[in-house]
Amino acid sequence: MTVRRPQATYRGTVHDRWTTPGPRCGDLLSHPLAVAAVIVLALNDHLLKAVAPGFVTGKLSDVAGLVFAPLLVTSIVEIVALGLDRQPPDRRRLVIVSIIATGLAFALVKTTPPGTAIFAWSLGIAQWLAGAGPIFGTAPHATAVLTDPSDLIALPALAAASWVAARTVSRAGEGPRRSTVAAGRPSTPAVGLLVVAGLATMATSQTSMRQSESHLEETVHLGASRSAAVRHVSFEVVNRDPGLETVLLAVSTSSKETQDGMTVLGPIPGVVLTLIPDEPSDRITPEESGMGLTGEPALDLTDLCRTSCRHGATLVARLIGEAPVGAIDVTLGASLFAFGELGDGGELDTDLALHNDADRSFDGNPTTIMANAERSFRVGSTSERAVEGLVMLLDADVLKAPLAYPMVGTVTMSIETTDASDHPNAHLTSATVGDEEIYLMGQEPPRTIDLLAQCEAGRPCEIPVTLTSDYDASLNSPDFDPAKAPPGFVALTWRVDVRIEAFDGRALPVDAIEVSGS
Numbered sequence: 001m002t003v004r005r006p007q008a009t010y011r012g013t014v015h016d017r018w019t020t021p022g023p024r025c026g027d028l029l030s031h032p033l034a035v036a037a038v039i040v041l042a043l044n045d046h047l048l049k050a051v052a053p054g055f056v057t058g059k060l061s062d063v064a065g066l067v068f069a070p071l072l073v074t075s076i077v078e079i080v081a082l083g084l085d086r087q088p089p090d091r092r093r094l095v096i097v098s099i100i101a102t103g104l105a106f107a108l109v110k111t112t113p114p115g116t117a118i119f120a121w122s123l124g125i126a127q128w129l130a131g132a133g134p135i136f137g138t139a140p141h142a143t144a145v146l147t148d149p150s151d152l153i154a155l156p157a158l159a160a161a162s163w164v165a166a167r168t169v170s171r172a173g174e175g176p177r178r179s180t181v182a183a184g185r186p187s188t189p190a191v192g193l194l195v196v197a198g199l200a201t202m203a204t205s206q207t208s209m210r211q212s213e214s215h216l217e218e219t220v221h222l223g224a225s226r227s228a229a230v231r232h233v234s235f236e237v238v239n240r241d242p243g244l245e246t247v248l249l250a251v252s253t254s255s256k257e258t259q260d261g262m263t264v265l266g267p268i269p270g271v272v273l274t275l276i277p278d279e280p281s282d283r284i285t286p287e288e289s290g291m292g293l294t295g296e297p298a299l300d301l302t303d304l305c306r307t308s309c310r311h312g313a314t315l316v317a318r319l320i321g322e323a324p325v326g327a328i329d330v331t332l333g334a335s336l337f338a339f340g341e342l343g344d345g346g347e348l349d350t351d352l353a354l355h356n357d358a359d360r361s362f363d364g365n366p367t368t369i370m371a372n373a374e375r376s377f378r379v380g381s382t383s384e385r386a387v388e389g390l391v392m393l394l395d396a397d398v399l400k401a402p403l404a405y406p407m408v409g410t411v412t413m414s415i416e417t418t419d420a421s422d423h424p425n426a427h428l429t430s431a432t433v434g435d436e437e438i439y440l441m442g443q444e445p446p447r448t449i450d451l452l453a454q455c456e457a458g459r460p461c462e463i464p465v466t467l468t469s470d471y472d473a474s475l476n477s478p479d480f481d482p483a484k485a486p487p488g489f490v491a492l493t494w495r496v497d498v499r500i501e502a503f504d505g506r507a508l509p510v511d512a513i514e515v516s517g518s
Helices: 032-051 055-083 091-111 113-130 149-171 188-205
Strands: 210-222 228-239 244-259 262-266 271-277 298-300 308-319 328-340 350-356 362-364 367-380 385-394 407-420 427-433 436-440 447-450 461-471 489-502 513-517
Touching (some): 091 149, 271 407, 427 489, 461 489, 489 513
Antiparallel strands (some): 407 489
């Protein structure tokens, strides 16, 4: 006779519940490829970039970081889960989620100025905490990070993290739970490895950019009798450093106020700042992120000034809208920066010179001809896209050579939300002016584009303008419920102002600019 033993009821904890062998907590970080990625990251940032600067070493840290980051994220989740007496998620799925999150975050940091800024501040605060900043009374600072879409070439390295995870799972054995972390609290070596890996990653990230800089600052007065202040700056760059990566000319306008005995800078509503190079060139491009308090303009001079250069640019600070009673004091600043990621700190071996050409300054109301147009449209859940088009026509007799200061031509784009079902900026709106594209938000200052750069001297100039807006419900407030509220929508009004100004008193032909529907 066969005697059957009664089956015991299991009442153990999560740590001894899983009897099928599984991957061990922390083994992702101890995998040879993960360890190699950390070593490459440290060596490249601290040694190889200085010894052999170039494309390969410039991207090698991105490749190593993308191999290691998903493994670090996965290990953190597993260790935290076990530390809280909970079963970690299935490793295969967790690694996939970590890879996707890492890839999206990397793309945002490398391609969008807000993503770059958030990463720079997050890393700066982490370094501040790691360096006991609160104890020593120091202030956190954002690390120097540049928006560089070319770094996206490193994204395929994420596949290596998936391979490492698959190897750790297959080694654990075959079973229904072989991709679930095995029993036991995270071991001391695993936690130690996590700490060492995190510190190593942060340490390599702390390799701050070396930089050199030169600044100019002046207070100008704008009002009814002085609607514009124009300053011409000359700059010179002499570079002897192979680690030079970026050269920028940035300008800003701000007001200075005293609060609690401290000088505080702030943006000035109603003042638009334009920065125009003397000679439009493929080697000088607008820097989309800007460097000023409100994303004000900057010029990327890297290609022009890789070795040495001499050039100039015009700054125009202009009042828009109704002139104020009395004068507004505006702090007008210009800064020339050179950045490099190589070496052990200190300034670049680069000479920068920035001069204010006083003989080319102007304060007052310039000779001006202008035209404008305004359009209104609505995008929403029932009509998600709107496209509006205009054409700007300029007569040849106003486009006399040279197309440079003291004559300045600008196109200023602005957009305003007039009505919305929820968030006023639940839209993605871009404007294409000739061959240049910009993005617009309702709360940002108007955006200004160099007009003369798109025309030829002595010939009529026709520039198409297209504005495209897409409704994006995901930008609405988290508690917005379209089932209870009216269908989502945003009503927008956009305006384009075309202006040519002469800052030497010359006469400009009337009616030389026309803006019409396309």
